Amino acid sequence: MSNVDLEALRSRVDEINVEILQLINERAGVVKEIGRVKEKQGVNRYDPLRERHxxxxxxxxxxxxxxxxxxxxxxxxxxxxxxxxxxxxQKKALLV
Amino acid sequence: MSNVDLEALRSRVDEINVEILQLINERAGVVKEIGRVKEKQGVNRYDPLRERHxxxxxxxxxxxxxxxxxxxxxxxxxxxxxxxxxxxxQKKALLV
Known part of the structure; x- marks a missing residue:
C-alpha cells in the first residue's frame, strides 16, 4: 500500500470527523431545546435514568x-x- | 409545549446517538487500516502533528x-x- 492510499484513508477520517462534529452540534441543539421544555414544565434537567436508557x-x-x-x-x-x-x-438567562 | 413534543425531541436525540455511534465505529475501522499501512511502512503510529491538524x-x-x-x-x-x-x-497480532 502506498502513500496515496494513506492519504485517501486520512481524507476519509477527515470527512467522518466533520460528520461527527455536525451531529454532536445538532445533538447539543436538540438537548438545549429539551432543557427549555423541561424548565417550562418545572422538571429537573438531569435525568440519570434517561441517560442509562x-x-x-x-x-x-x-x-x-x-x-x-x-x-x-x-x-x-x-x-x-x-x-x-x-x-x-440557564446562567445566561438568569443574567438577563 | 407538551410531552408529545418532548418525546419527539428525545426520539431525535436517539437517532442522532446511533448516527454518531456508526460514525465513530467507521472511523475506528479506518484508523485501524491506517495503523496497518503505517506498520508496513515502519512508521510510528502516533502522530501528534496529524492530531493537531x-x-x-x-x-x-x-x-x-x-x-x-x-x-x-x-x-x-x-x-x-x-x-x-x-x-x-497490535498486541493480538503479537500473540498469534
Missing part, C-alpha cells in the same frame, strides 16, 4: 469495532458536554 | 452551539480510543 440503546446498536466500554465512555463525555451547555444557557 | 480542521468547521474547547475535548477522547484499538490490535 440511551447507553443501553447504544450498546444494543453497537456492532464494533469499538468495544462497549469505549462507546459508553465516549457517549458519557458527549452527554456531559451537552448538559454543561444547558447549564450555561 | 485534525483538531484545527474541526475548529474551522465548528459552527456551534458547542464551544471550541468542548469540540476539542470530545475529539481528543475519540482520537484516544481509536488509538487504543490500534494498540490492542
Amino acid at each position: 440511551m447507553l443501553d440503546h447504544l450498546k444494543e446498536n453497537n456492532d464494533g469495532p469499538l468495544p462497549q466500554s469505549t462507546v459508553e465512555h465516549i457517549f458519557k463525555e458527549i452527554f456531559k458536554t451537552a448538559l454543561e451547555l444547558q447549564v450555561d444557557d | 485534525m483538531l484545527d480542521h474541526l475548529k474551522e468547521n465548528n459552527d456551534g452551539p458547542l464551544p471550541q474547547s468542548t469540540v476539542e475535548h470530545i475529539f481528543k477522547e475519540i482520537f484516544k480510543t481509536a488509538l487504543e484499538l490500534q494498540v490492542d490490535d
